[in-house]
Each structure stands twice: as C-alpha cells, then as structure tokens.
Amino acid sequence: xxxxxxxxxxxxxxxxxxxxxxxxxxxxxxxxxxxxxxxxxxxxxxxxxxxxxxxxxxxxxxxxxxxxxxxxxxxxxxxxxxxxxxxxxxxxxxxxxxxxxxxxxxxxxxxxxxxxxxxxxxxxxxxxxxxxxxxxxxxxxxxxxxxxxxxxxxxxxxxxxxxxxxxxxxxxxxxxxxxxxxxxxxxxxxxxxxxxxxxxxxxxxxxxxxxxxxxxxxxxxxxxxxxxxxxxxxxxxxxxxxxxxxxxxxxxxxxxxxxxxxxxxxxxxxxxxxxxxxxxxxxxxxxxxxxxxxxxxxxxxxxxxxxxxxxxxxxxxx
Amino acid sequence: xxxxxxxxxxxxxxxxxxxxxxxxxxxxxxxxxxxxxxxxxxxxxxxxxxxxxxxxxxxxxxxxxxxxxxxxxxxxxxxxxxxxxxxxxxxxxxxxxxxxxxxxxxxxxxxxxxxxxxxxxxxxxxxxxxxxxxxxxxxxxxxxxxxxxxxxxxxxxxxxxxxxxxxxxxxxxxxxxxxxxxxxxxxxxxxxxxxxxxxxxxxxxxxxxxxxxxxxxxxxxxxxxxxxxxxxxxxxxxxxxxxxxxxxxxxxxxxxxxxxxxxxxxxxxxxxxxxxxxxxxx
Numbered sequence: 001x002x003x004x005x006x007x008x009x010x011x012x013x014x015x016x017x018x019x020x021x022x023x024x025x026x027x028x029x030x031x032x033x034x035x036x037x038x039x040x041x042x043x044x045x046x047x048x049x050x051x052x053x054x055x056x057x058x059x060x061x062x063x064x065x066x067x068x069x070x071x072x073x074x075x076x077x078x079x080x081x082x083x084x085x086x087x088x089x090x091x092x093x094x095x096x097x098x099x100x101x102x103x104x105x106x107x108x109x110x111x112x113x114x115x116x117x118x119x120x121x122x123x124x125x126x127x128x129x130x131x132x133x134x135x136x137x138x139x140x141x142x143x144x145x146x147x148x149x150x151x152x153x154x155x156x157x158x159x160x161x162x163x164x165x166x167x168x169x170x171x172x173x174x175x176x177x178x179x180x181x182x183x184x185x186x187x188x189x190x191x192x193x194x195x196x197x198x199x200x201x202x203x204x205x206x207x208x209x210x211x212x213x214x215x216x217x218x219x220x221x222x223x224x225x226x227x228x229x230x231x232x233x234x235x236x237x238x239x240x241x242x243x244x245x246x247x248x249x250x251x252x253x254x255x256x257x258x259x260x261x262x263x264x265x266x267x268x269x270x271x272x273x274x275x276x277x278x279x280x281x282x283x284x285x286x287x288x289x290x291x292x293x294x295x296x297x298x299x300x301x302x303x304x305x306x307x308x309x310x311x312x313x314x315x316x317x318x
Numbered sequence: 319x320x321x322x323x324x325x326x327x328x329x330x331x332x333x334x335x336x337x338x339x340x341x342x343x344x345x346x347x348x349x350x351x352x353x354x355x356x357x358x359x360x361x362x363x364x365x366x367x368x369x370x371x372x373x374x375x376x377x378x379x380x381x382x383x384x385x386x387x388x389x390x391x392x393x394x395x396x397x398x399x400x401x402x403x404x405x406x407x408x409x410x411x412x413x414x415x416x417x418x419x420x421x422x423x424x425x426x427x428x429x430x431x432x433x434x435x436x437x438x439x440x441x442x443x444x445x446x447x448x449x450x451x452x453x454x455x456x457x458x459x460x461x462x463x464x465x466x467x468x469x470x471x472x473x474x475x476x477x478x479x480x481x482x483x484x485x486x487x488x489x490x491x492x493x494x495x496x497x498x499x500x501x502x503x504x505x506x507x508x509x510x511x512x513x514x515x516x517x518x519x520x521x522x523x524x525x526x527x528x529x530x531x532x533x534x535x536x537x538x539x540x541x542x543x544x545x546x547x548x549x550x551x552x553x554x555x556x557x558x559x560x561x562x563x564x565x566x567x568x569x570x571x572x573x574x575x576x577x578x579x580x581x582x583x584x585x586x587x588x589x590x591x592x593x594x595x596x597x598x599x600x
Contacts (some may be wrong), residue, residue, distance in 0.1 A: 162523075164543030164551050169561060172571045173542040178496055178527035185497040186504065201480075202492065202523040202542070209493055223480045223489040223520070233482055247485045248401050257400070259486050309497055310458070312490040313451035314400035 003066055007058045008269070011050055014043050051268050054218070056244040056253075060226060062218040063197050067272040069279070070129075071098055071113030071156040074196065077279030078286070079104050079111070085145075087138055091171060094135030095126045096159070099142040101151070105287060110146035112139045112207060113156030116197070130163035133176035136206050140180045147189050152290055155193040155207040160225055162203030177206040184209035185305060188298025192289055194264065194282065195219040195251075196271075201228075211296075211305050212289050213259070215251035216282075217266040221259070222249035259312060345369050361578045370535050370578055372515060374417070375424035375441035378474055382582055383428035383437065390426040392459050397421060397452045403483040409445065417444045421452040422477070425460035430472070431586035433593055436464035440476040442516065447477035449521055450484040454491025457525060461498040470508040470589055471499070475526040478544075479519020492524035499525055508592040510585060513540050513563070513572075531573045531588060534563035535581070 004012045018039050025032040054062075062068070075082050079102035087093040098115040101108055114131065117123030139155075146153045162173050184191065193210035199221035215221060224232070229247055230239035248254075251263045264285050271278040296304060343354045348367035357364070361381055362371040373381065379388045399406045414420065422444040428437055438457045440447045457473070464471045480488035499509055511529030513522070515538035523542055526532075534540060541561040549556060559565045566572045576584050 162542060164547045166548060166552060166556060166560070169541050169543065169548065170569050172527075172566075172569070174522040174540075175527040175571060177523040177542070178492075178525070181493055181496040181524060182500040182503075182528050185493075185500045201489065202520055205489055205492060209497070221486060223482065223485050229482050246401065246403055247482075249485065254486060257486060259490060306497060306501070309490065309493045312494060313455050313487055314398055314484075315451045315455060316396045316398050317394050318396055 005058070005061045005065070007054070007061070008050065011043065011047050011269075014039065014046060018043060047268060056220075056248075056250050057226075057241040059218045059250050060198075060220055060240075060244050062270040063220050065270060065272050068197055069271050069275045070118065071111075071115050071158060071196065073275055074156065074279050074282055075102060075111055075113075077276055078283045079109075082111070085142060088134040088141060090137060091134045094132050094138060096129050096131040096163070097135035097139050099139060104154070104283075104290075107290070108149075108151050109154055110142055110151045111154045111156070112142055113196075114159040114204075114207070116158060127163055129159045130161060131159065131203060132163055132165070132168045133171040133173045136162075136173075136176040136180045139207060140183055143184065143187060143191075147187050150189055152190040152192070152293070153187065153210075154286060155191065155210060157193055157195040157199045157204045157207050157221070158197035159200055159203050160198055161200040162206070173202075177202045180206045181209055185309075186302055187305075188301060190290060190293035190296070190301060191305070192286060192293070194285070195221050195260075196282075198225075200225050209305065209309070211293055211301060211308070212261045214262050214264050214285055214289075215254060215260050216264050216271060216278075217251050218270055219251060220244075220249040221251075221254055222247055343371075363578050368536065368577070370515065370537060372442060372476070374443055375419060375439040375474075378439045379424070379428070379437075381578075382439075382474075382585075383430060384432065388426055388428040388437075390424060391463065392425060392456045393420045395420070395452045395455055397450060399483075400451065400487055401483065401485050403485075406483040409483075413444045417441060419444050421456065422447045422449070423453045423456050425456045427463070427467075430582075430589055433586065433589045434467065434469045435589065436460050436467070436469055436471050437473070438471070439474045440521070442476040442478070445481065447475075447521070448479060448481035448488070449477060449491050450481035450488050451491065453481075454488075454494050457495045458498045461495070461502050464507065465502050465505055468505070468507060470510065470592065471502060472510045472512065472585065472589075473525060473529075474512045474514055475517040475521050476514045477517060477519070477521035477526075479521055489520065492520050495525040496528055499528055503528075503530070508589065510588060512581070512585070514538050516540070518542070518544060529573075532571075533581075533585070534566065534572050534575050536563060536575055536577055538563045540566055 082102040084100040099112040114129045115126050116129035117126045191210040193208045193213045195215040201224050226240035226244040227237045230243040231237040254260045264281050267274045343357050344351050345364040347369035350366035352365050397410050423440045425438045438460045509529050511526050511532045513534040517540045539561050563575050
C-alpha cells in the first residue's frame, strides 16, 4: 500500500516486520512458521482494534484517500452497459458530476454522481469533484428523464462541496441547488442516495433528496468541511480535527441522529483496499432497497420522501 | 459574522460626541449624519445615499404588514443542543436577550393591504440569521399553515447560511423547507422570496431561491459562497459589485430589485395580481 494514513502506522509496521521475517525464512531456509503465525494473529488483532476504533478524523482521512474509489469505478463494477449522458442543455457539461443510464441487475437505472479524478490531470478536468451550477442542472435533467421513462435513480455523493468561484456565482449555484432539492422532492420514481466519500454541504445534499440515504462506513456527511467549520467557529482552519469531532460527521453519528437509513460496511482499512468487493456490498444494498421501493407507486414515493425529511431536526416545544 | 461585526462597529462610530446615544446615526456608506428619527421615518434608508440599513424582524413587521394584523406563530419552539456543541446554549441565550426573539426567524399570519398572507422574516441580528432546526421547523410550519389556509407565502431572507453548531441537522433544514414550499407550489399558491442583506449559503441555496418571484433590496449581498472564501480559492480580487443584488439581476438571477420605499406597494400589487385568479378558460 503506497499511501498509508497516520493512524494505521502500527499495522503497517507490523505487516512490514512479518514480510521481512518471511523473506529471511525463505532465504536462510529456517522454519519460523510458528513465529510468523503468532505475529499474524497479533496483526489481525491489531487491525481489529485499530479499525474498529477509528476516530472521526481517521475516517475523514480514509474518506479523502487519493485511491478511494469514485462513482465511475463503482458503476463499472456494479452495472452493465453504462452509457454516459452529458450536458445541461443550457450552458455546458460539468465533468464534476457524471450521469447516465445503465443496467443494474438487468433493470435500466439512471445513475448520477459527483466524480473526482484519479490523477492530477483528471482532477483538474473534473474540478476535484466540485460542481458548477451546470452540473446540478445536468443532474436534474437526467433525473427528470429517468422519471419520464420510469427508471429508478441512484445518486452517489462524493464532493467537498459546490465550487466557490466567480464564474460559478455568476451562473447561480444557489438556484441550481435549491431547484434540485425541490424538484427531487416530487420525482415519481425511487431515488437512492449513497455517500461514498466526502459529503460536503449544499453541494452534496443537492443529490441527497432520496427515499433512502446510505453512507459507506468511512464516509462523512456534513454541513461544511471540518476545516471550514473550524475557520468559521474558531477562526483557525487548522483545528479541523477538533471540528470533525464536534460536528458529528461520520456514518455512525448520522445513523444515530436519524439522518441516514443505513451504513454500508467497508472493507477493513477502507474501500480502496478492494474496489470489487466494496462494489458488491453497495450493489447488495441497492438491490435490496430497490426491491422494497419498487412496490410503492409514484404518489407513495413522494409521500415517503416527504415524511423522511419532514421529521429531521431537534428542538423542544415549551 | 464578519459582516455583522463590521456593521456594528460603524454604527458605534455614528454616536457622535455630545449627543444622547441613538439620537443620530451615521451612514456606513456615505458617512452622512442624520437624525435617527428621520432615518426611521425613511424606513431605515439613508436620506442622502439610499443605503438600506438592516432591519430587525420586528421593524419589518411594522414596515410591511397592515397595522396590528400580525399574529406570531410557533414561538414556543426552542433551540436545543442536539450535538452538545460547546458554548452553543450560552450563545443562543445571549442572542435571545439581545434581540428579544426566540430564534432567527419570526413567522406568522398577517395582512398586506388587506390580503391575508403568511410571512417568515429572518433577523440577521440573531446569530447572523443562521438556520438550524428551529428556523427550519418554523419556516416549514408557516408554509404548512399557508397550504392549509390557501394563502401566499412571503419570506424575507437575511442569513449567513446554515448554523454550524447543529451540523448535519442544519443542512437537512434546506431540504425540509424547500420540499414544503414545493408542496405549496403544487397547490398553485404563490411564494414571493425577498432577499435582503445578507442572504448566503444554505438559506440562499434552499427556500430563498425557489420563489415564484425572487426579489431583492438594493445593494444587498446575495450568494452561495462568501466573498472571502472565493477570494481565497481564486487568489484574486473580485469586482466591487460582486454578489450585490444588481450583479445578480444582471446575471438573470432575480426578477426585480425594489427600493424599500416601493417594496411594500409593489409586493402588495403582486399578491393582488395572483389572488384575483387567472382567466377561466371554458
């Protein structure tokens, strides 16, 4: 593994030691099987304890891992015949949001998701997965198209947020996001949203007005990035770690707050360690959820989505 | 928060020596010194340069609705501390004392030139008008009331965006309010959004932008991301008019800008044009 994270250090070191020992054992032709076995047991225990006790900030690091699988990787692993469709028909095609039609277990579905790049060059083209207004307008266009042809919609959320730029502001990011929110509310087809990486702010929630919302175990979903929160609250962007803890942005936190419907387990160490296996977990979740939602008609789907969001919020009545 | 502190500082400057506190006010734009009484008579618009001062929710009620018609709703909803965020409870209680409001929005029923309407009026003096659970819930309930009574909704926005201390719950209020307004819209009812200085972030990217008619006050700053954030991202200075209502109008994002001296009458006229009903085609 090339890019290890700080909290994983003990695991990495132990694994390196074992590899070393194995090399020595073969080269010197001595039997160290029992030692190696002992160490491997310790390694799996250590992995268990480290990955089972991840702090919010650790999860932020995993969610931001440069090799974390993207929307497109999951689509390719889960679906057949994905055909990408481009453009908002008004201004342009935003590569930070990707959409199209695919066959999911032989059923046509529309898939829309934020798309990060895998390399610097691709990241520049895709603006690091931070959409401009035309990205949301494309997303909504494809959702409306899905509705016309009665296709379920699957959204992947994976963005630091909508892009804060001059050109973006000139084209109305607020309106683009707000319209997506209110139009998604009245879609007559099933909508499932899954947070696969970072779900940051209004830019994330614009793909989140779904009948069911899931998060990958190590993804985050928040009103603002931890660094952004720290800079607003304490005027110090370097306090991201503290903000990550105070803001409650992890999948278990959101489940507890009743904001999401479920958590999709991750491969030990993070989704990037086995994309195909991770995709199969996601596929299973979508498959079960779609079957459940397919029994609802259009009106019931709208009502179901409405009820879900209507009750979110905590306050007292005196 | 930055805008607020900037503003209050200038207001303090306005208290010139030798005058009882509050008797005169200096305009933060043109530095013109005027009697506070004159300023208030002019709906808090500078008598010299037309700068629109911020208004409290209570001042908006007085200015906008028919006298004595306003009935406040849902003041019994109180902010809790769902994330156990440090210092949050204290900050809310200070804001309550400073403003006399229970939260950053005042909602209720009233009449505008005789027409029954539901209003929600945000107040940026309360924690920068930020939206948490109570603000979202109050606006949603107000819209529900409007659906029940089949009357128009008018919302005055003034907000820095979503409230940090309630985290994801604040973000979800964007959905809750927008979805409720969509229901109102599907009933064929009118929603006029009036954006005042400042309207940003989670408020501008939700209910404030989905009006049948979107209006702003002159020179109001309205946007998604704050100017400072954009300047840091781009590392370049932005033009002076950036994100001002005139800039938004020029970029096709607003229906109209109304000067405060005309706002009430123009909105009342729009409401009448909608409640009268369309042509009945046979």
